[in-house]
Amino acid sequence: MKAQERPGGPALRRIEVENVSARYGQVRALDSVTFSVTPGVCALLGPNGAGKTTLMSSIVGIKTHDGRIEVVEGGQRAQIRPTDVGYLPQRFDLASAMCCHETVQYAAWCQGRSPRQARQASVDALERVGLTDKAHAKVKTLSGGQRQRLGIACAIAHRPPILLLDEPTVGLDPTQRYRLREYLTGIAENTCVVVSTHLLEDVHVMADQVVIIDGGKIIFNDTKDAMVAHGAQHQHAGESTLEAAYRSLTDGKPRP
Numbered sequence: 001m002k003a004q005e006r007p008g009g010p011a012l013r014r015i016e017v018e019n020v021s022a023r024y025g026q027v028r029a030l031d032s033v034t035f036s037v038t039p040g041v042c043a044l045l046g047p048n049g050a051g052k053t054t055l056m057s058s059i060v061g062i063k064t065h066d067g068r069i070e071v072v073e074g075g076q077r078a079q080i081r082p083t084d085v086g087y088l089p090q091r092f093d094l095a096s097a098m099c100c101h102e103t104v105q106y107a108a109w110c111q112g113r114s115p116r117q118a119r120q121a122s123v124d125a126l127e128r129v130g131l132t133d134k135a136h137a138k139v140k141t142l143s144g145g146q147r148q149r150l151g152i153a154c155a156i157a158h159r160p161p162i163l164l165l166d167e168p169t170v171g172l173d174p175t176q177r178y179r180l181r182e183y184l185t186g187i188a189e190n191t192c193v194v195v196s197t198h199l200l201e202d203v204h205v206m207a208d209q210v211v212i213i214d215g216g217k218i219i220f221n222d223t224k225d226a227m228v229a230h231g232a233q234h235q236h237a238g239e240s241t242l243e244a245a246y247r248s249l250t251d252g253k254p255r256p
């Protein structure tokens with residue numbers, strides 16, 4: 001992934017999430033969540049079951065919810081359009097008999113690119129995730145990390161102004177993790193990138209904004225520097241400031 005490459009989508013002013021609540025039957029997964037995201041990398045943190053995936057799928061529009069999720073651009077509010085968004089779900093299936101190039105081409109075509117644009121988009125995205133040499137390999141022959149990178153290629157191929165990645169660095173080797181972080185920080189100037197992660201190194205390397213969610217509620221929403229400053233006040237021996245901040249903010253909270 002080349003940091004100097006920037007997606008050509010229009011810069012969005014911000015994503016507004018207002019008073020969003022969501023349930024699975026009796027389970028309240030999100031409870032009046034309100035925050036906004038401007039271009040940059042927003043790291044979404046929280047314990048297992050906190051509601052991160054539910055929040056991402058609500059923003060994408062596939063989880064029904066109460067409240068409002070909109071884009072505000074030039075003072076105008078609008079619904080988020082599917083073509084505005086690139087989404088890497090936490091778990092996904094790909095057509096195992098298709099090759100990587102066909103897979104990404106199809107994803108770009110589904111996002112409104114013409115067949116010719118989709119072909120080029122696939123070439124570019126596979127290059128960015130380091131899978132050019134696997135372009136004609138069948139999906140079923142890929143390793144776990146290669147599959148994850150193919151999923152990322154599908155999410156970024158149409159160069160969306162909103163990128164939602166649910167635990168994208170899981171399964172990537174250190175070099176690929178570095179390349180992904182470099183790519184995301186490179187596009188962040190004009191892309192709202194929301195990355196769900198359990199890795200504080202992801203936060204350290206690429207986050208501008210940090211949102212911590214616990215029990216379906218936002219318990220922290222500020223800059224990375226503010227999180228570091230909070231951690232410095234609660235640091236134990238052997239802990240980084242980010243580890244201390246995360247522990248002190250999430251320790252002892254009731255779980256749903």
Ligand SMILES: Nc1ncnc2c1ncn2[C@@H]1O[C@H](COP(=O)(O)OP(=O)(O)OP(=O)(O)O)[C@@H](O)[C@H]1O
Pocket residue numbers: 024027028029046047048049050051052053054055090256
């Ligand atoms: N399909 C589902 N049916 C019922 N409950 C669900 C479903 N998906 C999630 N939940 C519940 O909703 C809550 C939030 O889950 P969610 O997957 O959003 O958390 P998460 O923060 O993404 O967790 P993780 O870090 O483990 O991926 C949890 O209590 C979970 O058990």
